[in-house]
Structure formats: C-alpha cells, structure tokens
Amino acid sequence: MQVRTTRLEEEDAKIIYQETAGLAIITIHRPQLKNALTANMWEQLAKIALQSLDNPKNKVLLLRGSGENFTAGSDIKEFNSISLEKAEEAFVLMEKTISTIEQLPLPVIGVINGPAMGAGLELALACDIRIGSDKSRLGIPVGKLGITINNKFAKRLVDLVGPSATKDFVFTGRMYKAEEAYRAGLLNYLVPEKDLNKFAIRMGKLVAGMSPASLLAIKRSVQECIDSVPVLWNSSTTFVDHNDFPEGVRAFVEKRQPRFSRY
Template identity: 85%
Template sequence: MQVRTTRMHEEDAKIIYQETAGLAIITIHRPQAKNALTANMWDELAKIAVQTLNNPKNKVLIIKGSGENFTAGSDIKEFNAISLEKAEEAFVQMEKTISTIENLPLPVIGVINGPAMGAGLELALACDIRIGSDNARLGIPVGKLGITLNNKFAKRLVDLVGPSATKDFVFTGRMYKAEEAYKAGLLNYLVAEKDLNRFSIRMGKLVAGMSPASLLAVKKSVKECLDASPVLWKGSTPFVDPTDFPEGVRAFVEKRPPKFARKKEN
C-alpha cells in the first residue's frame, strides 16, 4: 500500500492519499473543523484527484472524511477574514474542484460517515456512488449564509431529488438523516458504521473488477443524458450575495441568527 499525506497550513489539516489493490483513497482530515475545507484545501484536493490518473493500476477512487464527518464543506470562518472578491474566487475554485472530481474518467465512490453539508454535499453528489453510515447527515444550509446557488450546483440536487425537494432543501435549511437520504436516492447504500469501511473497500474492489471501457462509457452516457439542457453557469452568477453573505458569515461566527432584509426582484 502506498500512503502519502499532504499537510496544509491550517492546524492539523491534511489530505491523506492511499493506493491499494486498484483503489485510490482520499481522506479529508481536519477534525477540529468537521473536515471543513479552506480555499487551499479545495485546490489541493483537485490536484490529488487528478494525480490518481497517473497510476494505470488505479481503477476506482474512494473519497471519505476522517472520523465521524464527511466534510462540513467550505470553511465559513475563513470567509469572515477575506473580501467579497476573495470569497467569490474561493467558491469558483471549490466548484472547479467538484467538477474535476465529477468528470474524472474513472468511478468515484463517496463514503459518508457523519455530516456532508453545503459544498460537502455537492462534493458527495459529484461522486458516482455514495455509501452512507447510519450517522450520515446531508444538507445545504446556504439560506443562512447568503450563498447563492448557480444552476450547476442546483442541478446536482435536482437530478437526484427533483426541483421541489431541492427548493425545500434551501428554503428550510433542512437536513436529511441517513434513512431519509437513502430513500431519497442521495445515498446508494446504507450500512452500519462499524461495517462502513469494510463495505466500501469491498464495493470498490467489485467496481474495479468491471470492464474499464464499460464503466467509462456508462459514465459518459449518463452525463450526456443529464446534460441535455441549456448551457450551465459559466461564471456570470456570483456565489456570494454582496449584502446577505457578509451578514450571514458574521452571524455564523458570532453564533446568532442572521438578520436579512427582503430582496427586491431585479
């Protein structure tokens, strides 16, 4: 087994990369922040994901979080210390990373033990298959933060749970527990936490034993089916609202309810 650890500038933050028996495994490790990813970590995650293609023995990529979290998504506290422009750049990098993983020419399995929130949920949805434990929790509480979902973000949810459930996710900030997420199709498999790693490795090896040509073909064909719609967002719609985002971030850091003013339609 090959193991490589990339340590980040953030305290105790690292991304662990392993290769074993045809499987590449990426583990997000930042336990003190529920595995939340900073801008630097999103950038590094994309680089490591692409590097899995350098070894022709790698047939499947598994992405998971350390401990009882997948990832809380982007680090909201980081946004409180940077400008709106820098925050927007961080979101663009985040989307590029998620799209990179989504479009990798090999199967990607997400292992969800604990919360997958916000951009963490989007990262999970970028995986071809999601395996969750009974600790899994999935949500996208952007309405509390003034983060705006472009159609590329929204489409990942719409494709799985439909338009009304997608709007409900954001309108209410609700979180799906493991069983509800499984029934909604957000999780393909639901197993006990004690069996999660073993089941994930077994599933990875099962997929790795299939024809690479067949796997790549179905991944491309499914994408073509889902993308039979108008051209998706290319950067014209910002991720952060100039009024609501600063207030949402301050409220998050100050641990209080945000005070948003009603928006007028343009």
C-alpha cells in the first residue's frame, strides 16, 4: 500500500492519500475541529483528488474523514478573521473543489461516519455513492450563518430529497440522523460503524471490477444532466450576505444565537 500525507499549515491538519488494490483513498484529518476545512485545505483536497488520476491502476476513489466525523464543512472560525471578500473567495474555491470531486472520471464513494455538515454535506453529495454508518448525521445549517447558496449548490439536494425537503433543511437547520438520511436517499447504504471501512473497501473493489467504459459513460451522462442547469449567480450575487454573514459567524464563534437584521 502506498501512503502519502500532505501536512498543512493548520494545526494537526493533514490530508492522507493511499493507494491499494486499484483503490485510491483520501482521508480528511483535522480531528480537533471535526475535520473542518480551511480555504487552504479545500485547495489541497482538489489537487490530491486530481492526482489520483495519475496512476492508471486506480479504478475507484474512496473519500472519508478521520475518526467519528466526515467533515463539519468549511471552518467557520476562519471566516471570523478574514474580510467578506476573502470569505467569498473561500466559498468559490470550496464550490470548485466540490465540482472537481463531482466531475472526476473515477467513481467516487463517500464513506460517512459521524457528521457531514454544510459544505461537508455538499462534498458528500458530490460523491457518486455514499455509505454511512449508524453514527452519520447530515445537515446544512446555512440559515444560521447568513450563507446564500446558489442553484447548483442546492440542486445536489433537490435531486435527492426534493424541493420542499431542501427548503426545510435551510428553513429549520434540521439534521438528518442516519436512518432518516438513508430513507431520504442521502445515503445509499447504511451499515454499523464497526463494519463501515470493510464494507467500503468491499464496495470499492466491486465497483472497480466493472467495465471502465460503462462507469465512465454513466458518470458523463449523469454529469450532463447536472451541467444542464445554468448557475444563476451573477456578479451582484454572492455566497455571503454582507449583513447576516458577519453576524452569523460572530454568533457561531461566541456560541450564541445570531441577531439578524430585518429587510
């Protein structure tokens, strides 16, 4: 097994890359912050995912988080120390990374143990198949932070749970537990935590044994359906609201309820 670790500037943050028996495995490791990703980590994740294509023996990519978390998404505390312009750039970079994962010519299997929240949920939805443990928790609490998502971001949820459930996710900030996520189609498979990694490896090897031509064809066909929806955001629309976002981030850092302004 080949193992390569990319250590990052963030404290105890690294992205671990492994290759074994036709499988490429990426593990997000930042346990002290629930594997939350900074802008730098999003950028490195995209680069490492693309590097999996360098080895023609790789047939499937497994994407997972270390410990009892997939990823809490973007590092909200980082936003408290940067400008709105830099925060907007970070969100654009995040969406580019998620789209990179989504558009890889390899099948991508998300291995979800524990929370996959916010951008972490979107990253999970960019995977072709999601295997969750009984500790999986999925949610997108952007309404608590003043984050404004565009239609391509929302479409990943709409395609699985429908328009009303997608709006309910944001309106209420609710979180789906494992069984509910499985019933809703957010998880393709649900297994006990102790069996998660073995099941994921077994599933990866099963997919790797299929016709590469067939796998690539279905990925391209599905991607064409996704890409048929234009991104509605224009130059006057952003991922962050200039009033609500700073208040939402401050409230998150100060561990209090946000006091949003009225329009």
